[in-house]
Amino acid sequence: MKAQGLEQGAVIDGYTIGQRLHQGGMATIWSVTHPDISSPILMKVPNLFEGEDPAAIVSFEMEQMILPRLVGPHVPHFHAAGDFQPQAYIVMERVEGQSLLGMINDLPLPVDQVAALGADIATALDDLHGQHVVHLDVKPSNLMRRPDGRIVLVDFGLSRHDQLPDLMAEEFRLPYGTAPYMAPEQVLGIRNEPRADLFALGVLMYFFATGTRPFGDPQSLNGLKRRIWRDPVPPRTLRPDIPPWFQELVLRCLEVDPDARHPTAAQLAFDLRHPEGVRLTQRATKKKADGFFTALRRRFAGERVRQVRRGAQSNYISSAPIILLALDLSGASDDLTDGLRQTVARLLRAAPASRLACLNVLKLARLAIDRSVDDLGQNKHAQRLGALKRWAAPLNLSEDRLTYHILEAVDPAAAILDYVARNRVDHVVIGARADSTLRTLLGSVSAQVAAHAPCTVTIVRNRAFGQDEGAASAAVS
Amino acid sequence: MRLALMADIHANREAFDACLEHAAGQRIDQYMLLGDYVGYGADPGYVVDRIMDLCAKGADAVIGNHDAAISGDTRGMNPIAATAIGWTRDQLNQTHQEFLGGLPYSIDTDGRLFVHAEATDPPRFGYITNTESAARDLHESQANAVFCGHVHMPAIYGITATEKVMRHVPVTGVPVPLPRHRRWLVVLGSVGQPRDGNPDACYGILDTVKCEIIFHRVAYDIEAAAQKILAAGLPDFLATRLFIGR
Numbered sequence: 040m041k042a043q044g045l046e047q048g049a050v051i052d053g054y055t056i057g058q059r060l061h062q063g064g065m066a067t068i069w070s071v072t073h074p075d076i077s078s079p080i081l082m083k084v085p086n087l088f089e090g091e092d093p094a095a096i097v098s099f100e101m102e103q104m105i106l107p108r109l110v111g112p113h114v115p116h117f118h119a120a121g122d123f124q125p126q127a128y129i130v131m132e133r134v135e136g137q138s139l140l141g142m143i144n145d146l147p148l149p150v151d152q153v154a155a156l157g158a159d160i161a162t163a164l165d166d167l168h169g170q171h172v173v174h175l176d177v178k179p180s181n182l183m184r185r186p187d188g189r190i191v192l193v194d195f196g197l198s199r200h201d202q203l204p205d206l207m208a209e210e211f212r213l214p215y216g217t218a219p220y221m222a223p224e225q226v227l228g229i230r231n232e233p234r235a236d237l238f239a240l241g242v243l244m245y246f247f248a249t250g251t252r253p254f255g256d257p258q259s260l261n262g263l264k265r266r267i268w269r270d271p272v273p274p275r276t277l278r279p280d281i282p283p284w285f286q287e288l289v290l291r292c293l294e295v296d297p298d299a300r301h302p303t304a305a306q307l308a309f310d311l312r313h314p315e316g317v318r319l320t321q322r323a324t325k326k327k328a329d330g331f332f333t334a335l336r337r338r339f340a341g342e343r344v345r346q347v348r349r350g351a352q353s354n355y356i357s358s359a360p361i362i363l364l365a366l367d368l369s370g371a372s373d374d375l376t377d378g379l380r381q382t383v384a385r386l387l388r389a390a391p392a393s394r395l396a397c398l399n400v401l402k403l404a405r406l407a408i409d410r411s412v413d414d415l416g417q418n419k420h421a422q423r424l425g426a427l428k429r430w431a432a433p434l435n436l437s438e439d440r441l442t443y444h445i446l447e448a449v450d451p452a453a454a455i456l457d458y459v460a461r462n463r464v465d466h467v468v469i470g471a472r473a474d475s476t477l478r479t480l481l482g483s484v485s486a487q488v489a490a491h492a493p494c495t496v497t498i499v500r501n502r503a504f505g506q507d508e509g510a511a512s513a514a515v516s
Numbered sequence: 517m518r519l520a521l522m523a524d525i526h527a528n529r530e531a532f533d534a535c536l537e538h539a540a541g542q543r544i545d546q547y548m549l550l551g552d553y554v555g556y557g558a559d560p561g562y563v564v565d566r567i568m569d570l571c572a573k574g575a576d577a578v579i580g581n582h583d584a585a586i587s588g589d590t591r592g593m594n595p596i597a598a599t600a601i602g603w604t605r606d607q608l609n610q611t612h613q614e615f616l617g618g619l620p621y622s623i624d625t626d627g628r629l630f631v632h633a634e635a636t637d638p639p640r641f642g643y644i645t646n647t648e649s650a651a652r653d654l655h656e657s658q659a660n661a662v663f664c665g666h667v668h669m670p671a672i673y674g675i676t677a678t679e680k681v682m683r684h685v686p687v688t689g690v691p692v693p694l695p696r697h698r699r700w701l702v703v704l705g706s707v708g709q710p711r712d713g714n715p716d717a718c719y720g721i722l723d724t725v726k727c728e729i730i731f732h733r734v735a736y737d738i739e740a741a742a743q744k745i746l747a748a749g750l751p752d753f754l755a756t757r758l759f760i761g762r
């Protein structure tokens with residue numbers, strides 16, 4: 040059980056130790072090589088000195104349990120783990136590129152850049168949450184950016200897997216986390232709330248956009264608890280050129296009650312990528328933190344703490360899907376658009392925290408420069424947007440659950456699929472053209488989407504009544 | 517090595533057969549049977565025959581409180597259990613009874629202890645239902661890991677670095693790591709009479725190389741098992757509870 044003995048050139052289970060990459064409080068990270076592995080790898084070894092914080096051991100065990108079960112581009116690929124005798128270690132992919140820690144020298148950053156980064160982080164978090172894990176230590180040094188731009192989450196030492204024993208929970212009275220970023224529920228010892236990661240992301244975005252940490256860097260438990268009753272100074276007060284939508288989103292992340300935040304990381308990512316669709320509330324225009332006496336009352340009423348505990352009990356992941364409606368406005372019959380609306384309405388009713396994105400693809404013959412204005416000088420975009428809104432009106436959805444999108448593309452199916460992947464859509468509803476002659480000529484968009492989308496796809500098709508099936512195609516045209 | 521762990525079969529032929537069939541496809545090296553083969557269910561003779569057969573082929577088995585009651589007394593049992601034992605005794609022949617009576621209370625191999633109930637005093641058949649009883653068991657036994665049944669609800673207890681005990685309810689089909697440097701107490705679910713609200717038969721597979729345990733739930737013909745209980749004139753409750761797993 041020793042980490043000190045390691046040095047460059049040593050060989051453990053076939054891994055040759057190279058350079059020391061990082062000496063942290065809990066662990067040391069070495070670059071390693073293995074004859075059978077050609078990609079860059081590293082070895083993480085816990086610091087197990089005499090009298091060391093037992094958290095170092097337990098958090099290392101948690102990471103050993105959790106990392107091997109995670110897959111995909113948003114986590115380092117797991118290679119191997121070593122038992123505590125003779126030497127505890129984890130070997131994993133060495134992610135190219137830098138952690139986001141270096142960026143804090145250049146704060147504040149432009150809002151657009153922070154929003155884009157925030158969206159990428161939220162996408163990575165959504166992927167992690169979908170794999171049953173809450174990270175619980177989201178901060179710049181635990182986020183890395185791959186050369187292709189995707190965010191990788193590292194360090195699962197404080198994480199919670201909802202299907203595995205939680206060794207951290209029983210072990211420590213004090214909440215574990217990083218003081219500036221910790222969500223109120225985490226401060227209270229609640230470890231199974233995925234939206235705690237959205238709070239931490241809100242802190243990061245606030246910090247990156249203003250250069251100031253919303254809750255400072257408290258050093259005591261009392262200081263940590265302050266965030267339960269004391270709200271931060273609104274970012275626009277620090278930097279007036281921050282747009283209201285950005286303040287809206289950041290302050291929503293920083294809501295004390297988890298239920299008041301976005302229901303999922305995917306929905307937050309969605310809003311960050313579509314600022315024009317963000318519904319503004321009083322958060323957007325708030326000019327200063329709540330008064331001293333309001334905060335004081337909150338502190339002593341205790342209601343806040345109850346609220347946090349209550350909110351954190353609700354389970355969220357599957358109940359807040361993003362539903363995409365792909366509407367073909369060109370030749371669809373009224374019956375089909377009605378059918379689509381009924382299907383969508385049913386899905387929305389079933390999941391009250393869901394949201395709907397209505398999408399239409401303007402099909403281009405080829406890529407052209409001046410394409411938004413047609414021969415009559417009418418703006419096709421505006422026209423289509425109007426049509427989408429008319430279609431959605433009978434659904435009576437509140438603004439915050441509904442957005443509209445017009446894409447332009449040569450290949451509509453590819454554009455829809457790209458949209459689905461980028462926005463982590465959970466369910467696509469799409470109509471199928473009844474006219475099979477046209478379908479053969481143009482290729483079926485719905486079939487392509489259904490075949491390739493990484494989520495549920497519902498195809499709505501009109502039944503052809505009053506004719507036998509063999510004759511249907513001829514009769515429709 | 518992969519060990520199939522089965523506890524609390526309770527003369528439920530359909531459930532036991534379903535688990536054995538499931539396990540047959542799981543590359544099992546060894547069967548460990550954790551007691552209470554009889555009592556409650558309608559097929560004690562069949563189940564004991566199969567257990568004897570498995571043991572002849574290398575399986576290991578410990579005795580449960582219902583098995584002990586066949587040749588002993590039923591004092592301390594609730595009236596329904598005592599009624600069932602009386603009926604069961606008449607269904608078992610001499611060989612069955614001698615086999616059950618001759619089973620050990622516990623088996624200790626490679627630092628792993630297999631026992632029907634609490635390990636501190638096996639003949640007492642105490643229940644492990646919370647972190648306190650688990651802590652007592654882990655503190656007093658020398659084993660690195662204890663595997664038992666008796667409660668009919670799966671749970672995993674572990675002693676952490678600071679000697680605190682944590683409790684985890686395993687999720688079906690998700691392997692739980694049991695690292696060697698900690699000590700563990702694993703309570704198996706029940707094959708023949710689950711009580712955790714899930715009526716499917718429950719058993720576990722321990723992988724001693726990967727140091728992991730996985731719990732499986734296996735659907736079986738509950739109706740057939742329940743019909744036989746009613747036909748045998750055993751208390752109705754023993755049949756109806758199978759459908760709800762309580």
Ligand SMILES: Nc1ncnc2c1ncn2[C@@H]1O[C@H](COP(=O)(O)OP(=O)(O)OP(=O)(O)O)[C@@H](O)[C@H]1O
Pocket residue numbers: 061062063064065066067068081083115131132133134135137138180181182183193194195196
């Ligand atoms: N898979 C990886 N690929 C590349 N770099 C990594 C990887 N994992 C970690 N790092 C780098 O090492 C740093 C520390 O990693 P990690 O947080 O896992 O260790 P730690 O000892 O818990 O850190 P600390 O105690 O400093 O918070 C990260 O900020 C990152 O820069």
